[in-house]
Amino acid sequence: xxxxxxxxxxxxxxxxxxxxxxxxxxxxxxxxxxxxxxxxxxxxxxxxxxxxxxxxxxxxxxxxxxxxxxxxxxxxxxxxxxxxxxxxxxxxxxxxxxxxxxxxxxxxxxxxxxxxxxxxxxxxxxxxxxxxxxxxxxxxxxxxxxxxxxxxxxxxxxxxxxxxxxxxxxxxxxxxxxxxxxxxxxxxxxxxxxxxxxxxxxxxxxxxxxxxxxxxxxxxxxxxxxxxxxxxxxxxxxxxxxxxxxxxxxxxxxxxxxxxxxxxxxxxxxxxxxxxxxxxxxxxxxxxxxxxxxxxxxxxxxxxxxxxxxxxxxxxxxxxxxxxxxxxxxxxxxxxxxxxxxxxxxxxxxxxxxxxxxxxxxxxxxxxxxxxxxxxxxxxxxxxxxxxxxxxxxxxxxxxxxxxxxxxxxxxxxxxxxxxxxxxxxxxxxxxxxxxxxxxxxxxxxxxxxxxxxxxxxxxxxxxxxxxxxxxxxxxxxx
Ligand code: H79
Numbered sequence: 001x002x003x004x005x006x007x008x009x010x011x012x013x014x015x016x017x018x019x020x021x022x023x024x025x026x027x028x029x030x031x032x033x034x035x036x037x038x039x040x041x042x043x044x045x046x047x048x049x050x051x052x053x054x055x056x057x058x059x060x061x062x063x064x065x066x067x068x069x070x071x072x073x074x075x076x077x078x079x080x081x082x083x084x085x086x087x088x089x090x091x092x093x094x095x096x097x098x099x100x101x102x103x104x105x106x107x108x109x110x111x112x113x114x115x116x117x118x119x120x121x122x123x124x125x126x127x128x129x130x131x132x133x134x135x136x137x138x139x140x141x142x143x144x145x146x147x148x149x150x151x152x153x154x155x156x157x158x159x160x161x162x163x164x165x166x167x168x169x170x171x172x173x174x175x176x177x178x179x180x181x182x183x184x185x186x187x188x189x190x191x192x193x194x195x196x197x198x199x200x201x202x203x204x205x206x207x208x209x210x211x212x213x214x215x216x217x218x219x220x221x222x223x224x225x226x227x228x229x230x231x232x233x234x235x236x237x238x239x240x241x242x243x244x245x246x247x248x249x250x251x252x253x254x255x256x257x258x259x260x261x262x263x264x265x266x267x268x269x270x271x272x273x274x275x276x277x278x279x280x281x282x283x284x285x286x287x288x289x290x291x292x293x294x295x296x297x298x299x300x301x302x303x304x305x306x307x308x309x310x311x312x313x314x315x316x317x318x319x320x321x322x323x324x325x326x327x328x329x330x331x332x333x334x335x336x337x338x339x340x341x342x343x344x345x346x347x348x349x350x351x352x353x354x355x356x357x358x359x360x361x362x363x364x365x366x367x368x369x370x371x372x373x374x375x376x377x378x379x380x381x382x383x384x385x386x387x388x389x390x391x392x393x394x395x396x397x398x399x400x401x402x403x404x405x406x407x408x409x410x411x412x413x414x415x416x417x418x419x420x421x422x423x424x425x426x427x428x429x430x431x432x433x434x435x436x437x438x439x440x441x442x443x444x445x446x447x448x449x450x451x452x453x454x455x456x457x458x459x460x461x462x463x464x465x466x467x468x469x470x471x472x473x474x475x476x477x478x479x
Pocket of ligand 1: 062081083310
């Protein structure tokens with residue numbers, strides 16, 4: 001019996017225990033024996049994944065031919081996301097597919113990009129190597145539709161990978177499986193011809209991904225997209241073997257839950273409800289409300305600064321987020337055990353719009369002072385309060401309160417986990433300022449802000465916790 005089969009049997013047994021071990025469970029369904037389901041129950045425990053978990057903040061970059069059109073065509077503005085403009089009926093495909101002849105980002109300065117990201121405080125970047133239009137920002141040998149055939153000619157992916165790696169920022173490659181430029185790509189497999197064509201497409205996909213990992217061995221992970229079509233959902237065996245192949249090329253490689261489908265076409269979670277992939281990749285432009293919503297998984301939230309739209313658009317219609325909103329989202333994600341990844345859509349010439357430069361700068365300024373509450377932090381298991389968010393240092397007992405709304409009386413309610421109490425509360429920015437506390441019951445307290453403190457930006461309180469003995473807790477609980 002192969003090691004792989006043994007692993008599956010182990011997984012099934014684990015599922016049985018999980019599902020039948022709980023006598024109160026209402027949904028005691030028989031686990032389904034799967035050939036292409038999850039390979040693991042629970043989180044990865046290795047060092048690469050531990051590093052991913054400690055990032056807190058990441059950057060996403062969407063850059064491609066759509067950046068040239070800037071969300072408009074013939075003077076009319078497109079209502080959808082700028083990177084989807086090729087699918088707008090106004091845009092002739094042949095014209096869009098010729099845009100590569102104009103791709104020449106003369107002001108592209110990868111070192112400047114990486115330095116801006118570094119100043120912002122991001123620990124990883126996810127970069128679009130190929131979006132849905134199929135245009136490759138690296139010189140792929142498997143298609144002519146690449147940057148090598150543009151006037152710019154040079155390899156963009158290599159420059160991004162090298163510049164960010166040099167700044168100590170981990171690089172993840174975004175890759176859209178859906179490829180509008182490829183004649184063999186299908187949304188469904190209805191005929192024999194479809195299946196034959198899609199088999200060629202699968203080989204093309206595998207070749208391109210193998211090529212990427214061989215050309216850029218510093219890659220820490222892959223961020224898949226465009227995997228929702230029926231054709232891909234019918235290709236569970238392939239995506240399973242593809243994932244294993246990619247992981248064999250770079251040990252420790254991190255791949256989210258958007259790549260695979262099981263043999264029944266279930267995505268993200270397999271037929272037994274177990275996550276397929278190293279983290280839950282379903283939080284696109286939304287953040288879970290409670291810790292229960294993340295089902296014990298690692299996860300990331302990818303977010304746009306405008307309401308929608310990832311590629312560059314001349315006009316941002318509607319609201320766009322301020323740096324404080326982005327800082328709050330970062331904190332909220334970390335407080336629920338996830339990473340927050342903020343998107344940037346550079347212009348076709350390779351420069352960033354001023355609004356994005358401002359957000360990056362202001363977030364970085366805040367992170368410089370307050371990053372102790374973001375990096376290496378996790379869910380703190382404290383009851384959520386209206387003033388903001390709790391985070392907890394991994395492998396440490398320190399709890400952080402990131403305060404966004406100060407109550408008029410300056411009293412911040414804190415409810416720590418069972419058997420834990422406040423040893424000392426102080427301001428992160430002024431550690432010698434010890435804050436007074438008033439105990440409400442055995443694990444709830446008020447922390448009082450210094451009189452006259454009028455914060456002008458979100459700030460952090462550090463709680464050094466102490467463990468109460470069980471006896472002490474029980475005695476207090478009785479009174
Ligand atoms: O790259 C950015 C987006 O362009 C891409 N993901 C982020 C990171 C993205 N595009 N669309 N979506 C995500 C959401 C998917 C929408 C869909 Fe549909 C709705 C897929 C299937 C139904 C509309 C109808 C689009 C395809 C069919």
